[in-house]
Amino acid sequence: MPRTLPGRKGGPIPFEEALDIVRRSAAPLEAEKVPLALALGRVLRQDVVSDMAMPPFDKSAMDGFACRRSDLPGPFEVVETIPAGRPPTRTLAQGQAAKIMTGAMLPEGADCVFVVEEAEALPDRRVRHSGRKTADNICRKGSDVSPGQLLVAAGARITPKAVSSLALAGCVEPLVSRKPVVGVLATGDEIVAPSERPGGAQIRDTNSIQTLCQAAQCGCDTRSYGIVRDDAAAISAALARGAAECDVLIVTGGVSMGDFDLVPGALREAGFELLFEKVAAQPGKPTVFGRRGASFVFGMPGNPVSCFIVFEFLVKELLARMTGLSERPAGARLPLAAAVRRSRADRLARIPVRVTPAGLAEAVPYHGSAHVTSLAGADGVISMPVGVASLEEGDLVDVRPI
Numbered sequence: 001m002p003r004t005l006p007g008r009k010g011g012p013i014p015f016e017e018a019l020d021i022v023r024r025s026a027a028p029l030e031a032e033k034v035p036l037a038l039a040l041g042r043v044l045r046q047d048v049v050s051d052m053a054m055p056p057f058d059k060s061a062m063d064g065f066a067c068r069r070s071d072l073p074g075p076f077e078v079v080e081t082i083p084a085g086r087p088p089t090r091t092l093a094q095g096q097a098a099k100i101m102t103g104a105m106l107p108e109g110a111d112c113v114f115v116v117e118e119a120e121a122l123p124d125r126r127v128r129h130s131g132r133k134t135a136d137n138i139c140r141k142g143s144d145v146s147p148g149q150l151l152v153a154a155g156a157r158i159t160p161k162a163v164s165s166l167a168l169a170g171c172v173e174p175l176v177s178r179k180p181v182v183g184v185l186a187t188g189d190e191i192v193a194p195s196e197r198p199g200g201a202q203i204r205d206t207n208s209i210q211t212l213c214q215a216a217q218c219g220c221d222t223r224s225y226g227i228v229r230d231d232a233a234a235i236s237a238a239l240a241r242g243a244a245e246c247d248v249l250i251v252t253g254g255v256s257m258g259d260f261d262l263v264p265g266a267l268r269e270a271g272f273e274l275l276f277e278k279v280a281a282q283p284g285k286p287t288v289f290g291r292r293g294a295s296f297v298f299g300m301p302g303n304p305v306s307c308f309i310v311f312e313f314l315v316k317e318l319l320a321r322m323t324g325l326s327e328r329p330a331g332a333r334l335p336l337a338a339a340v341r342r343s344r345a346d347r348l349a350r351i352p353v354r355v356t357p358a359g360l361a362e363a364v365p366y367h368g369s370a371h372v373t374s375l376a377g378a379d380g381v382i383s384m385p386v387g388v389a390s391l392e393e394g395d396l397v398d399v400r401p402i
């Protein structure tokens, strides 16, 4: 008997509408303070402002001799040696120099440092500049950062390149978003664990680990709920458990129109309100999004490329809302290496591409959403909007990195 589920008769909604629903439904999670050493990957929930000038004093950029430029090339009387970390004790008078180390504080009276490689030693602790001319070799106080300057804004992810700015500001316990807890549940009678050798009509579960890794890369805590058979009661029970333990539950498989696609019904059974059930996107048309209390669920098509793309374009948006992340992946606008065509243009298509050494976007071999190994050779995806059936060689396309 053909199944008709309530709300499933309608056609797919445009991707932009789905995106809007996802964005509007989530609120930010709580913020918490964490030690800086444990903050990698977290999203900042405070602005980080510098509490001082950087450099904090005029400092030497080189090992050499501090002097007055008007006295060059010398000879100079060397009055002291200034190591990094110890303030100078002398003000330089005319004809005087101080031996100075990189990072050391410039003495009063000096406006120039010539490098040690261009210093000619003379008798009686004297020295002369032997080069033709010299740069100042001074890093001026506040030239990098002024007091009160915004270094990293709320909404940034704490990456290795951002974390040093927090250390610079003495922000050793940044306020960050709590980590979202993401659960992953695979469904399907044909699915076996990757550790098993599939027999007969079975295939290995590639979605679970792929999705868990995508979530981990977004700074989430992850939980795997394993593989559940295509059995309505078993799926409902697993969903209820997952929803109680997770902020976001991701269920793969069982959302299409097949006789054993039981997930939407099981979601309703488990008390989820479904906010959409189909999106005009390719891959990823049978994508279900719902909520139960503060927990959200995505039901994703079983094909692994579909799963990957739905995570990339919808789940990441939900996680961004929850964590307060304001940055989006920086893409590049590149010319297409060769024409890309499709027979129908009623969905927003995502096509995996690689970036060639010549800087062109080139579609990778891709046989459709089951072709999971195609992703490993891709650097990004390009989009073909609804109504666009072909892109020509040389057309500029936006490559979103994956």
Ligand code: AMP
Residues within 6 Å of the ligand: 186, 187, 188, 190, 191, 203, 204, 205, 206, 207, 208, 252, 253, 254, 255, 256, 258, 261, 300, 301, 302, 303, 304, 370
């Ligand atoms: P479904 O969405 O359940 O109709 O599944 C669509 C296709 O994806 C079928 O060929 C499934 O065998 C495959 N599939 C479903 N779940 C997984 C999984 N966890 N890993 C790899 N392939 C899967």
Ligand code: MG
Residues within 6 Å of the ligand: 187, 188, 189, 253, 254, 260, 302
């Ligand atoms: Mg299935």
